[in-house]
Amino acid sequence: MDSTEIAIVGGGIIGLSLALELVAAGRQVTVFERGTAASEASVAAAGMLADQDPENPAELKQLSSLSRSLWTDFRQQVERLSGMAVPVHTRRSIQVAHHLPEGFTEATPEEIASVAPGLNTSGKSAFFLEEESICPPELSAALPVAVRAAGISLLEQTSVEAVHDRADGIEIVTSNGSWLAGQVVYTTGAWAAQLPGLPAAPRKGQMIYASLDHPLDCVLRSPDVYIVPRGGGYFVIGATVEDAGFDKQVHDDDIQALLARAAALWPPIGNATIVSTWAGLRPVSPDHLPILGPLDDQGKGRTWAAVAHYRNGILQAPGTARLMREFIEGQQLSVDPTPFRCDRFALSSVQ
Template identity: 55%
Template sequence: MKHTEVAVAGGGIVGLTIALELASMGRQVTVFERQRAMSEASWAAGGMLAAADPENPPALHSLSELSRSLYPQFLARVAELSGMKVPIRTRQTIQGTSHLPYGFFTLDATTLNTLAPGIETDGRSFFLLEEDSLSPRDLARALPPAVRAAGVALHEDCPVLSAQENGSHVKLATAQGEWTADILIHATGAWTAELTGAPSTPRKGQMIEVQLPQSAQLDVVLRTEEIYLIPRGQGRVVIGATVEDAGFDKEIDPRAIEELMATAASLWPPVRGAEIVETWAGLRPASPDELPMIGPLENGAEQKKRREQRIWLAAGHFRNGILLAPGTARLMRQMITGATPSVDPAPFRCDRFALSSGQ
């Protein structure tokens, strides 16, 4: 039986970023990924680092800000290790809202039309956010090699089939044999309930990429409560997204695509002439209160009885897992090593929910 200090189940952005953080402090880390790393929600995402989205739950604020502050060094480290740069594609977002949040100012019509020529306000106020976006496809190319270069063993096509705490270690059954680990971190996204019983359910998002006609140009993200348009450069724009409870189904529904295109065109009419170049769907991992679950996978009473915590959880990042990954990794490292957390982990405690019989 093989042994690793830290086992991570799940090779999405959350699992890989935690692996990178722990490997950087000298831990021996092994990641087990059911299929290809970065091929699920972390590949399908829009890539907005939307820390100031007024739709975000207020309890997410401190973790969002921590993550946002860590992003430049995270991307620099990925580039240094992989030799691949993950560029920031946009630096600003124009947010449309029916209720202007405190501290923001409505953009005047001239400024609005300069930033997003042709935008239809439809009675909404628009304000400007200094907010970055990146392409998750860039990250999906660079992060797995970066993690490997940091010394992490990344086993693809290797699902964790079961995991049990066994005295001084955790015993794992994987598709490529049995392992023991000092600690195990579950980061299996929408599939987390299967192994842990923690309530992370899939929320389907259908997405479109279009090629704009030459006459149209967009350099900032446009976002309302209903729709977002994210420029990727060279006239490509990603439009999203549906939020559906459809189990693990990732089929594309042409009616949903038509509706997304119509909603996008009602906000920004120049998109009407665009050619659809790709459609896809991904599964956001959502907890019942739409906040992530980060911490020990046990209830408080059981945890107090033990000296060492062996099984941990980082899942349920819902609409913001790309943004939240570096902050989650930092918080996880601090909790595992007993360091003072940079943000209060209380809103993300796993024991705010009962576990089902999955564990």
């Protein structure tokens, strides 16, 4: 039987980021991925590092701020290890909202016109956010390469079929043989619902990749839609939010409605050519907060979870990796983990 110090079940951006964090701390790590690494929500996302988004739950502020402070180093680490570019595509956003949130300054019509001519703010407030965006397909191509270059064993097409607690560790039965691990971390995204006590579920999001010969160098976002420039006249438009299980079919009616919402926000995008469409599965918990921390209730410190990041997985990956390493190594935690504890749903049901 093969062995590893720490097994990570799930090879999306959360699992791979954690693997890099742990190996940098001197731990031996093996990642088990049922399909292809970074090929689900990791690659389907829009890539906005929206740590200042006032629509985010207040409980996310600490984790999002920590993660944003780590993102540049994380991106550069991935580039250095992989030899592949993961560039920043935009560095600010304009958010359109029904009301101006406290602490934000409303943008003037002149400021908006200088950046996004034609933006429709009728009856609403608009304000600038200093936030970056990256391209998830670029990150998803580079991250598995970086992980392997760091000396991490990444086993793709290897599903975990059973896990058994033993006196000498945890036996992991996979489709390609059994392993013995000292600790296991579940980073299974939308598939976390298969674990007892973790009420995570998929939320489908359909998206558009479009081309338009019209300059724009900032993200445009409203409660209904976002438009993310990718450079070279390409844009990502998203996204639907659907409770559709694991269905990833794309429907033309939904795509046309999404494009219409984008055109209502920024009319020039109504002339865009649709290049491709896709759907991803966001992992979400009942309270829309991540599920992070120890899974076992006997203080063994053997099993952990880092799932259900919903619409902020790309942003929160480095911060989650840091927090989970601190958990695993028994260090002082960088953020208060109380809102994210794995047993909070069981606790709420008996109160």
